[in-house]
Amino acid sequence: MLTQALLSVGGIALIVTLAWLLFGRAPSEPPGERDVMDAARAALPLYRPVRAVCGRDGRGGLAVDAQGRVAIMKPHGSHFSARLLAPGTPVRMEDGRLIVETKERMFGAVRLDLGEAAPEWLAMIEEAR
Amino acid sequence: MDLPDPVALAIPAFILLMAAEMAWIWRRGRTAGHYEWRDTLTSLLMGFGSTIAGLLFAGMLVGSALFVSQFRLVDLGWGWWVFLLCFLADDLAYYAFHRAAHRVRWFWASHVVHHSSQHYNLSTALRQTWTGTLSLSFVFSLPLFLVFDPAMVFFCSGVNLVYQFWIHTESVKTMPRWFEFIFNTPSHHRVHHATNPRCLDRNYAGMLIIWDRMFGTFEPEPANEPLRYGIVRNLGSFNPLWVAAHEWTGIAQDVWHAPDWRARWNYIAQPPGWSHDGSRLTSEEIRAGVAPNRAEARADRDTAPPLRPA
Ligand SMILES: [Zn+2]
Ligand SMILES: [Zn+2]
Numbered sequence: 001m002l003t004q005a006l007l008s009v010g011g012i013a014l015i016v017t018l019a020w021l022l023f024g025r026a027p028s029e030p031p032g033e034r035d036v037m038d039a040a041r042a043a044l045p046l047y048r049p050v051r052a053v054c055g056r057d058g059r060g061g062l063a064v065d066a067q068g069r070v071a072i073m074k075p076h077g078s079h080f081s082a083r084l085l086a087p088g089t090p091v092r093m094e095d096g097r098l099i100v101e102t103k104e105r106m107f108g109a110v111r112l113d114l115g116e117a118a119p120e121w122l123a124m125i126e127e128a129r
Numbered sequence: 130m131d132l133p134d135p136v137a138l139a140i141p142a143f144i145l146l147m148a149a150e151m152a153w154i155w156r157r158g159r160t161a162g163h164y165e166w167r168d169t170l171t172s173l174l175m176g177f178g179s180t181i182a183g184l185l186f187a188g189m190l191v192g193s194a195l196f197v198s199q200f201r202l203v204d205l206g207w208g209w210w211v212f213l214l215c216f217l218a219d220d221l222a223y224y225a226f227h228r229a230a231h232r233v234r235w236f237w238a239s240h241v242v243h244h245s246s247q248h249y250n251l252s253t254a255l256r257q258t259w260t261g262t263l264s265l266s267f268v269f270s271l272p273l274f275l276v277f278d279p280a281m282v283f284f285c286s287g288v289n290l291v292y293q294f295w296i297h298t299e300s301v302k303t304m305p306r307w308f309e310f311i312f313n314t315p316s317h318h319r320v321h322h323a324t325n326p327r328c329l330d331r332n333y334a335g336m337l338i339i340w341d342r343m344f345g346t347f348e349p350e351p352a353n354e355p356l357r358y359g360i361v362r363n364l365g366s367f368n369p370l371w372v373a374a375h376e377w378t379g380i381a382q383d384v385w386h387a388p389d390w391r392a393r394w395n396y397i398a399q400p401p402g403w404s405h406d407g408s409r410l411t412s413e414e415i416r417a418g419v420a421p422n423r424a425e426a427r428a429d430r431d432t433a434p435p436l437r438p439a
Binding site: 004007008009011012014015016018019020022023024042043045046074076077078079081082083106107108 | 137140141143144147148151152154155163164165166167168169170173174177180247248252324326357361362363364365366367368371375410415418
């Protein structure tokens, strides 16, 4: 039993290290608006985004549909994890970043580097119903 | 009869095959997306934890099996054909369990762990629940102990689990047609892990896909629609404790806030995505593509994001 446990732990270390060595670097082409749009459409059933913005560092993004509902894409490994923002979601600017506090504790706050687009999206989130 | 534990024997092969798959993907130049080390770490920790949980709660499983086998109806012996029958019966029991695991939120709360990765590779196969035995998911196999020796049943279900390892890959496109017709394959199981509406709650098979064909839950892999893996509402977390417990927490919250006892029961026994006020979508509704105006109406009166199914 002990040998088996050691083998498993060693195996985990080996495989995770290998995954990090082979695939750990950032992809050569960081995601863009298109990817945020696709991710929102794919992840949220019946949600049809009309516009999207991607973080300048490729980390995370926002989308909005025709009714003004805003969806957030949180960077999660090499994928996005999406949520439709509930009305009244707390949002603010901090050091030039947009901070969106989702109401789920384990999903947490998402920091977005949107550059000049930030104020417009901040307003959209505040107005979102 | 003393039979080996197939899962324990297979661990070195699991490690070698994962390394081989990674090397294969890397050599083909697909450096992004297929393995993500944090995702893989979470999957492997879930697998390791599930073996520990299995040992901790083994008493429940073995005790129930021994209890039922007191009432054994026949003694079929240990012939090869008995093994074959036992494999078939166990695989059918697996189908029943797996279907319930997607259609009853109580069982889903355990099984969702296996679906919680947004990646699909061999390491995803090892992303296993810690709460399976505790949530009594073994009840579906109990009838088998009326016919077969407990050791034979445990051996067969171990082999079934080991078989399911290799089908968690995008590196095998399709197998020969006769094989795809009878057995569960990477192609069939990719559909099972995909969240594309048409793929939801399809291909429950363990080893044999024939059960899905027989009971109307089969869906072939779409030819020109890329598959997206995971759950409809992805976690956005690699924390193993949260992966293990998130749906149980969700049930507890819903039961706590439910307006009456009927709703409390339904939050446990109805399919994932059921809600007392219709504010969420079940996989059936997503499959059917609920009319957009209905979804808008829901979003208006909902305080939480309206889309929270399996
Ligand atoms: Zn499943
Ligand atoms: Zn699977």
